Amino acid sequence: MKPLWDVIGKRWLGYVFSVLLIIPGVVALVTNSMADRGALNWGVDFTGGNYFHFKLERVASIGQIREMVDRFATGQSIIQAAEQDVFIRTRPLTAQEKAAFMSALRQEFGGVTVLREDEVGPTIGRELRNTAIIGLIIGLLLQLIYVSVRFKSVRYAVTMDLALLHDLLIVVGVFAITRTEVNSSFVAVLLTVVGYSINDKIVLFDRIRENLAMRTREVFERLVNRSLLESLVRSINTSVTVILAIAAVYFFGGVTVRDLAFGLTVGVAISAYSSVFNAGALLVDWDLWSDRRSGRNRTAEVSVLPTGPAMPSPVGPSEARSSGTSRSPAGSGRRRRRSRRR
Template sequence: MFHIIHKRKLWYIISAAIIIPGLISLFIQGLNLGIDFTGGNITEVKFKKDVTTAQVREVVKEQGLTDKYIQKSTGGVFLIRTEVLTEEENEKMLKALDEELGGMTLLRNNKVGPTIGAELTRQALLALAVASVLMVLYITWRFEFKQGIAAIAAILHDVLVTVGLLSIMQVEINSAFVAAILTIIGYSINDTIVIFDRIRENLALKKGMKIADVINISLWQTMARSINTTGTVLFVLAALYFFGGTTINNFVLALIIGVTSGAYSSIFTASPLWYDMLDKKRRQKAVKPTA
């Protein structure tokens, strides 16, 4: 059983090796924003024959267009979201859908601006800021201030890992992405608090033991719980990703990345950072002022 705290620099290096390429990708190519942020065309059609989502997507791609979102509802009705189309591109797509899929009826065809965009971004950042302050206050009251800072740092780690990897993979970002990020934050902080609670219990039971050893014991005592919980969640998410359809794939992928990162940061980021803050304070106290 290796000592997690003594190897904390290794965990920092692993995190940096994932986060830094993601930040570079964000700076160079940014995020692949969906229609909710950039605007586009919304087309609703009803086919005379029974067709599949894959068939509709193939016809759209044959016209040189990128489907942002295709959803099938009852009665052969499809909702198709694409990038902003010219009149010529729009007519070409509708003609192809009609001819290649056995005829259709156009129910709706609108060009929309960003439905969420800057407003949602501001609201999401505000929600994140408020949640962070409240979590720091709660953890300070329940444990101590430095643990609150370490927990927020772990959450920031998870957000950067998730956003960075999605930028590298150029996965489309839509309104569901905000929900995924908030879910990841909730999952990560829950696991971190469980670990901090065990550390607090062991600090009372193992007085006289070095703080690094107490933290290490606490991490190993909660390791099975963290792995089992994360594994159970990932099994469900994997099933949703492979069998839930393309509509929710990007949302589920963000959760898979975030939940995995959350389990990692709760064990290998939050507690080591808290230890480093304590250790720095002890070293500062140990330095005697010169005469």
């Protein structure tokens, strides 16, 4: 019976669309690097800069503070406010820029008390960036080990990691295209996308494993397609629910969490896409490649015969016609007996 939606049969469309999503991000990373702007728009968490903790005479909103900071042109900045306490992180400032910045702040908000002032060098920012990359790699390796043990096959883990790299490449590419600031929350975005994507794909792989135990005669491509369709509604419902919650944070959570919500929205949407169109397809292609290597026939059904005495194999109609073993010997004997009577 032909499936209602043959995702696996048309899996090449998913591969093509994935390539079309990845290429613009890679081009943006390369062109940004060639233009000496940096492949990504690294924030002060990674490049270093100045950190200020002020206490204002009157309460000011984050919007008012950000408007003043942006007007002062201190570049990408991170601003947090709790009543009269304000925390600002900026790019590295010279002594003259720092003095002008403090003067503009006092003119805008009156009395300003400096509670803390620190300067983070680019070396610390570089160490933070390297630590984040190492942590991400360790996370991928740990899930590779876990999935290999859980599903008793390394192919599930490798195909899942390939789908995860697809998701992360697209998220990084979107940040490169939009020049969204990459700060410490970007690391949280990547780790959250990894966790969500793993969970979504494990649901699909677990359904494949269950169907493998129940449908031993079904061709693997059809079984994967069946498993995908059975888990599709769950995947869509979960992803839509999460995206709606993140959208509320994006529109109503303020400027400070908008980049975080933006990255999570892209990551969750891409994870849902790769779970449907990439993870199962990669597993099927791996299985086909393995079969070609071992010389097995994918269309043959394998059944286990009961032990006992060997039974003669039935002779098909075409074999009977070609061997001439039907009734020709008996007919020739009767003709010989009739000729002797005469």
